[in-house]
Amino acid sequence: MPASDGIEPLRGSGLDGTDAQRIYRYMLLARVISEKSWLLTRQGRVLFTMPCDGQEAADVASAYALDRGNDFIVPYARSLGAMLVKGMTTQEVMLNMFGKAADPNSGGRQMPMHWGYKKLGIISMGSSVATTIPRAAGVALASKLRKQNAVTMVYFGEGSASEGDFHEGLAFAGVHRLPVVFFCNNNGWATSVPVNLQSAEPQVAKRAQGYGFPGVTIDGLDPLTVYQAVKAAVDLARSGEGPTLVEAMTIRMMPHSSSDDHLRYRTQEELDAERKLDPLPRFRDFLISANLLNEESDQAMSDSVDQEVEDAIELADAAPSPDPDSAMDRVYAP
Numbered sequence: 001m002p003a004s005d006g007i008e009p010l011r012g013s014g015l016d017g018t019d020a021q022r023i024y025r026y027m028l029l030a031r032v033i034s035e036k037s038w039l040l041t042r043q044g045r046v047l048f049t050m051p052c053d054g055q056e057a058a059d060v061a062s063a064y065a066l067d068r069g070n071d072f073i074v075p076y077a078r079s080l081g082a083m084l085v086k087g088m089t090t091q092e093v094m095l096n097m098f099g100k101a102a103d104p105n106s107g108g109r110q111m112p113m114h115w116g117y118k119k120l121g122i123i124s125m126g127s128s129v130a131t132t133i134p135r136a137a138g139v140a141l142a143s144k145l146r147k148q149n150a151v152t153m154v155y156f157g158e159g160s161a162s163e164g165d166f167h168e169g170l171a172f173a174g175v176h177r178l179p180v181v182f183f184c185n186n187n188g189w190a191t192s193v194p195v196n197l198q199s200a201e202p203q204v205a206k207r208a209q210g211y212g213f214p215g216v217t218i219d220g221l222d223p224l225t226v227y228q229a230v231k232a233a234v235d236l237a238r239s240g241e242g243p244t245l246v247e248a249m250t251i252r253m254m255p256h257s258s259s260d261d262h263l264r265y266r267t268q269e270e271l272d273a274e275r276k277l278d279p280l281p282r283f284r285d286f287l288i289s290a291n292l293l294n295e296e297s298d299q300a301m302s303d304s305v306d307q308e309v310e311d312a313i314e315l316a317d318a319a320p321s322p323d324p325d326s327a328m329d330r331v332y333a334p
């Protein structure tokens, strides 16, 4: 359906109706990929997954605020929505999930959801959380020295903000006023450790003050709020004013990973209550009230997303595995 004016001008976010519809489709796509990947692990067809259910608004709308052709993303495993916005296709995501040779992230050699795609400006992550944070400061330093006018955005969870790497990365970026946005997805959990056992000060954004730049805490379940806050941070970074720490408050609707059972440390009642905050129905209701979506167009979008993911699964499942002789490639220097 055509993008009408809707709720003008989309609550001052700087986005128009077409942007809002695109963001919704990316959110839906991330959700369906996440849900189907979970089922594929249960079927024994995929080795591992880290669901992103509950943080689609944060991931998608933050990446949407970047200049996607020029800026860099240093992701973490749950950044699926940001990967899609940055240009990774559903097929490429599924080739990664199935560990196939044509996976552009690592040729099927890394764990699933360990992103890194040079062509798209997605810097390779690693399993060790927060090591990406000083690396993102380094990427931002390089782009500043090269006068690329690029912004780097690094994604991590609040648990990672307790690591030494977090503090070193922020200190360096603050001193050198680097064009970097630190995007913390605060879902309240680091695997089974709740936020109150991670730090005596649970508001991560406050830590930015110690390094001489702004920190903001925002509703990470509302894509318009996320876009607005991240766009301001990206603009600041691009204009030479240095970093911002954005803390998006989100939820973790699923277990930490396919290797986890969250009912060993969370109650069903708590999970049921959290599910009511799901950002997808909330944004869908907003779009309907803004006359940017109706039952029919929502169903059509949902069907096309389902088909896209099913086609990608079929293709990835049938694709060739990496050659066993390549197992040591890029592990040791020749």
Ligand SMILES: Cc1ncc(C[n+]2csc(CCOP(=O)(O)OP(=O)(O)O)c2C)c(N)n1
Pocket: 078, 127, 128, 129, 156, 157, 158, 159, 160, 161, 185, 187, 189, 190, 191, 256
């Ligand atoms: C340095 C390091 N320590 C521990 C782990 C194991 N581990 C993987 S994810 C994770 C939790 C991370 O929590 P958070 O940063 O809040 O992100 P979330 O998974 O909640 O999105 C841990 C402890 C790891 N991968 N790297």
